[in-house]
Amino acid sequence: MNPEVLIRQAARLADDLREFAGLFARRAGDLLSGPERASIGQVYLVGQGDSYHAACAAEPAFASIGGVPGRAAGAFRFSAYDSRWAHRGGAGRTLVVAASASGRTPAVLAALERARDAGALTVAVTGTPGSPVTGAAERVLAVDLPGQEPSPGVRTYQASLLGMLLIAVRLGGAEALHGELAALAGPVAATHEATGPRARAEAEHAAGSPGAAVLGSGPNHGTAMFAAAKLVESAGLPAVGQDLEEWAHVERWARPRDTPVYVLAPPGHAHGHAGAIAARARELGKRVVVVAERGDAAATRAAHATFEVAGRAREEFSPFLYHVFAVHLAARVAQRLGRRPFQSRPEENH
Template sequence: MTGRFDERARGLLDAAGWARVERVYLTGDGDSYHATCATEMAFESIGGVVCEPLSAMRFAHYGAEWMRPAAPGRVLVIAISASGGTERVVEALRAARRYGALTVAVTGRPGSPLTRVADRTLLVDLPDTEPSPGIRTYQASLLGLLLIALQLGRAPRPDITRDAARDADALREELVVLADHVDATAKAIKRECRRVADLVADAPVMVMLGSGPSYGTALFAAAKMVEGAGVFAVGQDLEEWGHVERLAYPDDMPVFVIAPPGRSRDKATEVIARAHELGRRVVAVTSRGDTAAAAHAVLPVHGQVREEFSPFLYHLFAGYVACFVAQALGRLPFQTHRS
């Protein structure tokens, strides 16, 4: 989908329009909000803009009024909704327009309410979507947001001397190559995810940990466990877990630590060791070859990836583990077994 979505992203604004953007707000609910947290770093390090992800209600009620765009086009608000019909996300985009921001909808459904409110729309539509906990729609949202970040990075800016267009083309090719790594990782971890499900299925609560882009991945992974298996799970930042959640019972609570190469890798290693000391059932999601000796199980991610793009590879375990836990518990997604 990269070529098709990239062509659409390029057409959202002209070169001058991209260059005017100084600040980006990302907003959505559920998986869409998780995608905003997972791509914040890319907008700042690649796009060259200040970026703030906010859930839709928080943006509409506590964020939009204080954006105060300094000039037309300086503030860009991107709202994400796979269905295009999430009421609070539509409300957030209306608030953004009311306070003078340029708005873009990222959605999988043309002609949806969100597209009718937005100034521009990036359509990230997929064939043959299924009524299951969102995985492909999440991937489409990630891809759409990252391609917008690349367009911002392509724009000429007075404080940047590098060849922005050449760099953006190289980064786009990195995204394309990730498809092979996604495939290899999904195949490699499936059997191990079943073993992990057997290890954790009896737990009443679980926690997923990550920082930077992996914080968004942790939120997404927790959501899959809730939606797919009906098990209460939370996503949390690595450092914050050390301050609060490490004190919670039960002592053998499953702790999934998402640890790609990058700025938080050392902290993730530290948390794996600390969680093991506390008696937690620790699962490390890390690059292939990393031993994570203190973990009870390791889910190996194939392929080298920059931290900004790591959410594409490091979320893959979540759907499998949730599925296998649901099977162990005799449940169906969204509690439909109760129907």
């Protein structure tokens, strides 16, 4: 598996939004009746790996757009712990949305079974119609994409995130937002084009480091975890995705002092704090790279380098724009280190 597969995946992101956002929105519109929507009192978003990162990125939208509290949970944690009390003491029924691109993730299947046994309404978000999760859940939102090839999750991550956000939109009766999601295709394409050359330059620094940290908050805490996962899966580079303030409390003390720190700074509630954390990281000797809207001088003032994001989205939808840099960076770091995704062998170049 050649790292270039990641770039091909990134190149398809905008077209996927343009071609499938409307179709997936219509499917989401059929998931829940009006009375069912009104009955939901809380939502659990369950996944493993990229699906869990998508759940963390989508979580804030369930309160702000869907009108119900949402909580992201790893699939095993939900089965072993959360499912025991997820349906106690709250007003309304519990909705469990479980994502698996392959539709075969054992921990996600177990979570769906536990949720149904406890009386929750279950929805599977999957890229594989007819897969095991479609039989384990009461409802299915298929987010299947054509032309898939073996790769660390990129297009599948975006599809899972889109599916979860469309469920939040459906719960809140906010279908007017569908147009905003489809319109992100242009900014995603422009960000992809702008990111390529910058990633080649930044990969020289990242490849020479023993590790990296990616920081974000709100919906982009999920983006930070996704970005770190791509560096690990694609290049074998130890990386952590962390909340802005948690990093400032703990991981800032990690050595070596000049470890790269990538700070996600979209407009929104955490924007000012992202700039402050970037400045603090530079004071500590870190190599600071800020991912921010083009022309955002406030967020990038302390940066050694930047990844520019072309365009703006409401904060709940910003993960569609702020994860693109990581795909390019992971591919170029892997190439500089002579590594292949998932430590695959050279002959596995397909």
